Amino acid sequence: TIDPERFRETFERYSEIGRTDADGLHRLALSEEDREVRDLFVSDLEDLGLEVRIDRIGNVFGRAEGTDPDAEPVLIGSHLDSQPYGGRFDGQLGVLSALETLRAFDDEDVEHRRPIEIVNWTNEEGSRFKPALMGSGAFTGELDLAEVLEHADADGVTVAEALDRIGYRGDQPVGPREEYHSSLELHVEQGPKLEDEGLSVGVVEGVFGMAWLEVVVHGDADHAGPSPMYSRKDALVAASDVVGAVRRLSNRFADDVVTTVGELEVEPGSINVIPSEVRFTVDVRSYDDGVVGDLVEAVEREVETACEREGVEYDLEEIWRIPHTEFSPRVAETALSAADDVGASHRAMVSGAGHDASYVNEITDTAMLFVPSVDGKTHNEAEFTEWADAEEGARVYVETVKRLADV
Amino acid sequence: TIDPERFRETFERYSEIGRTDADGLHRLALSEEDREVRDLFVSDLEDLGLEVRIDRIGNVFGRAEGTDPDAEPVLIGSHLDSQPYGGRFDGQLGVLSALETLRAFDDEDVEHRRPIEIVNWTNEEGSRFKPALMGSGAFTGELDLAEVLEHADADGVTVAEALDRIGYRGDQPVGPREEYHSSLELHVEQGPKLEDEGLSVGVVEGVFGMAWLEVVVHGDADHAGPSPMYSRKDALVAASDVVGAVRRLSNRFADDVVTTVGELEVEPGSINVIPSEVRFTVDVRSYDDGVVGDLVEAVEREVETACEREGVEYDLEEIWRIPHTEFSPRVAETALSAADDVGASHRAMVSGAGHDASYVNEITDTAMLFVPSVDGKTHNEAEFTEWADAEEGARVYVETVKRLADV
Ligand SMILES: NC(=O)NCCC(=O)O
Numbered sequence A, B: 001t002i003d004p005e006r007f008r009e010t011f012e013r014y015s016e017i018g019r020t021d022a023d024g025l026h027r028l029a030l031s032e033e034d035r036e037v038r039d040l041f042v043s044d045l046e047d048l049g050l051e052v053r054i055d056r057i058g059n060v061f062g063r064a065e066g067t068d069p070d071a072e073p074v075l076i077g078s079h080l081d082s083q084p085y086g087g088r089f090d091g092q093l094g095v096l097s098a099l100e101t102l103r104a105f106d107d108e109d110v111e112h113r114r115p116i117e118i119v120n121w122t123n124e125e126g127s128r129f130k131p132a133l134m135g136s137g138a139f140t141g142e143l144d145l146a147e148v149l150e151h152a153d154a155d156g157v158t159v160a161e162a163l164d165r166i167g168y169r170g171d172q173p174v175g176p177r178e179e180y181h182s183s184l185e186l187h188v189e190q191g192p193k194l195e196d197e198g199l200s201v202g203v204v205e206g207v208f209g210m211a212w213l214e215v216v217v218h219g220d221a222d223h224a225g226p227s228p229m230y231s232r233k234d235a236l237v238a239a240s241d242v243v244g245a246v247r248r249l250s251n252r253f254a255d256d257v258v259t260t261v262g263e264l265e266v267e268p269g270s271i272n273v274i275p276s277e278v279r280f281t282v283d284v285r286s287y288d289d290g291v292v293g294d295l296v297e298a299v300e301r302e303v304e305t306a307c308e309r310e311g312v313e314y315d316l317e318e319i320w321r322i323p324h325t326e327f328s329p330r331v332a333e334t335a336l337s338a339a340d341d342v343g344a345s346h347r348a349m350v351s352g353a354g355h356d357a358s359y360v361n362e363i364t365d366t367a368m369l370f371v372p373s374v375d376g377k378t379h380n381e382a383e384f385t386e387w388a389d390a391e392e393g394a395r396v397y398v399e400t401v402k403r404l405a406d407v
């Protein structure tokens, strides 16, 4: 069983790396802070006597051998990167629950028949480099490794260069070396449902489908004074129309639809100059993949209409699409019965946030555990999970891994 | 009379400093490029034997003594700073027309009773540092010198620091040392009227009133996936509503109203994060100062409505207001009759763009000459004026200055 004090101390120690003044976390994928936390993670794995390997996209694995060396391993873990000025729990709590599980087994020399592999996936957030779930997607073959290595951040630094800079372009091929038995990821819910119902644990049976679009509107720079209104081609007027339309699309097609414009940049960005170029992103989600397709088409129509109205040109690219996930009923049921046995209040649920577990589910039976997020808040420095809930989640996690790994 | 070849060569030489790949000009106020062009300007003034002085806000003056040392001087010139990725004509053509005027007088030892002062005003554009017309506004006392010296750019560098960095915080007090007789500024029109009517020269009798607002919308960062739509406080949704409303306000109150949102920045700017903060600017103009007041109030109401609708907070600040200008009929008539005598096609007009001449008009009788802008385009690398028009404008300029300076 877990050592609550050690678990919490470890969490505090990891949270120092990239901690913001407001107690959040700013630890973008493949940044200096990411290097530092990876170094700590590797040394913690080595202290446990695990065999550590790093693959060519920087995913970090540690392997605890089982009593049956031929058994298929169980894969556990999450991610250590954060959003810009994000929270300390998103990703990190899942990695550290997995670490605490292996430490707890080590404390009491627990024998597990199956090998257990712990993993820290590269660039789950998709904020500095797009798309999200990059390490797990490359690992499972759902994303093209050569292509994503060339994706650049806003400063033109590619994933490959960033990996080299922090010394985490490993030597291991990207992809499974063998069949896995199953996989389990713990994460904060990042939504309000568990808190609203006063529950400690969610057993996640599925994940929303989602699509990401990038739009560039090409207007024409001109003077805010002597340029008559009729002559203007204002890229920001068109883009703003789309932002409003994207918000309204959340009321279309299905009840569960969510739509967001998260990035928007204006060129040349001068108070008395009509904007010549606006680049913005659109994020649309629903559990129903058909609805996601409808949303993408609707966004395309809205962009076309708004740009035609303003007389401006545009480029639109769908940069990521991931279908909805249905996790393994077998693993979810194992988790549910573990939660029952631990005595944790729980419910089954689906996730509106994307997770590495979705890609992992393509290669092995996978499910997830959620713990509550206070006020449902995440991707925000104020992100918080009550420590009692984090511990309860870790207890259910340990219990589920025991069953999966044949203790 | 002017030397067209020298005039053009000088223009090309100045245009090299900060020239962009697309033949535009990127020479922000008090940047390295601004230092370089100032150095060239000072050396050109010294070559003409002028007494050069630089004041504490970096305005550069050169004085050509008149035959009557007690006569009030005539002030001529414009500005050498540019918009980000702006054009080569905006400001620079006015400074170089003034320089060519003094060179032409020097060529033929033209005797002028009145002293003539040529000036390059600091930070006319208002792009890197707000507000616009900073050097002339401080000189005439319309802007508070101590206050504007502390205004910072997007990187937090103040005007005072930037002046020190480029070595242009001069030792002269800011403000007129004596009464001026009159002032004349040549500039590109930056609008389509002269071109539409096939005219070479505009005699500017007035300038629009204008106001600049800065708005910061405070929302709440959260995840683009699991955050229910009802729970969102999306700063960008509210700001985009205002962008659309500002566009529609151009159809209110008066025919000549123009309204623009030129800057808009989103925090944290991550594809899967609900925007927590948006900062944007609003520029409203009309010849009627009452209409400018109505526009400011209307923008305030729109911001309040949009923010209330989204459940977000905001700060709104009016950062600049300048009433409309009525230039000196005496100087305008001098320019009109000079245009007649030179044989230049011309019309009287008002300007939608702000100019240093507006502030100068507060301390001495002032008017302006415009030359056409191809397609009315400006604040854009494609900004262009046919060379024949530039020369015609310079000829009228020389002829007007002759009359003002008592040749
Ligand atoms: N869990 C999480 O924050 N994932 C990031 C990918 C996304 O859902 O946008």
Ligand SMILES: NC(=O)NCCC(=O)O
Pocket (backbone or CB within 6 Å): A223, A225, A272, B090, B124, B125, B126, B132, B133, B190, B352, B353, B354, B355
């Ligand atoms: N002429 C010119 O571009 N002035 C800048 C100030 C303004 O009108 O916005």
